[in-house]
């Protein structure tokens with residue numbers, strides 16, 4: 455540890471992302487990337503940006519991308535915020551909306567970046583246990599006490615379980631004095647977006663990413679939709695940190711990806727169909743598989759140790775995610791791949 459570090463840095467506990475191995479020919483099912491490429495129209499739009507115009511700064515507001523998002527969801531552009539991946543959008547929300555000197559509530563099993571941001575922004579974390587079926591019980595959040603905000607992924611990660619909009623609406627009716635942030639990284643794989651509720655609940659903020667359903671993880675694009683006042687808070691934080699967040703190439707590709715609805719629906723539907731096949735294949739091998747509305751499944755085998763399975767798969771060049779966390783240490787999170795990759799996985803598990 456360097457003596458030059460501030461005490462603040464010494465105490466940080468950074469997030470550790472899923473491994474991005476440099477080896478090729480792997481069946482990589484560990485970080486929920488899309489098995490299909492981005493929209494060809496998005497790729498073409500990005501290629502068209504590679505001109506002398508790159509000498510110019512990008513649009514600091516990302517207006518064209520905001521317009522594409524606003525058109526898609528039927529909201530005003532002033533209700534849309536865009537950033538470098540939804541992780542950055544979440545960071546601005548923690549900084550700008552959750553620092554009120556009271557705890558932030560989130561499920562005990564959920565996205566592990568939330569506690570990291572609590573550490574970074576000095577926010578007390580209060581974890582609310584999922585029920586025995588690994589579901590979020592909104593009554594437990596409602597009864598969670600005074601808070602600076604509530605955040606959870608829907609569908610939840612890494613469980614894949616979906617909360618219906620009526621449950622989210624019940625939470626919003628009871629929790630009116632702080633922001634409820636619904637992290638919809640996986641909503642396009644079978645959920646219903648809470649963006650439908652933003653005009654009714656001024657304390658609802660919904661974040662999404664283009665990393666999963668729109669297959670642009672390598673470009674880093676995320677967004678938030680909510681009441682104009684919430685969006686303004688995010689803009690104030692962003693413009694105090696970096697006024698040109700998204701680059702020209704990314705802005706063009708992201709807008710084109712949003713505009714190409716046909717390709718988007720086609721690839722999401724393929725992933726959903728494959729997920730049902732993988733879930734059935736795992737169940738046939740004796741796994742308990744939680745119902746998933748995401749592009750991954752969360753499964754455990756009643757007799758085989760999850761860490762052992764993950765290690766044995768790795769020897770065969772198949773990488774899945776295993777969390778050593780309490781309550782879920784016997785589960786594997788398996789990203790849905792191409793049908794060919796999924797078959798390789800199921801065959802390998804069969805032979806184990």
Ligand SMILES: *Cc1c(COP(=O)(O)O)cnc(C)c1O
Nearest residue numbers: 539540541565607639663665676
């Ligand atoms: C993947 C993921 C994100 C972050 O996505 P970005 O690539 O940063 O846009 C946010 N929340 C959850 C729950 C995720 O799984």
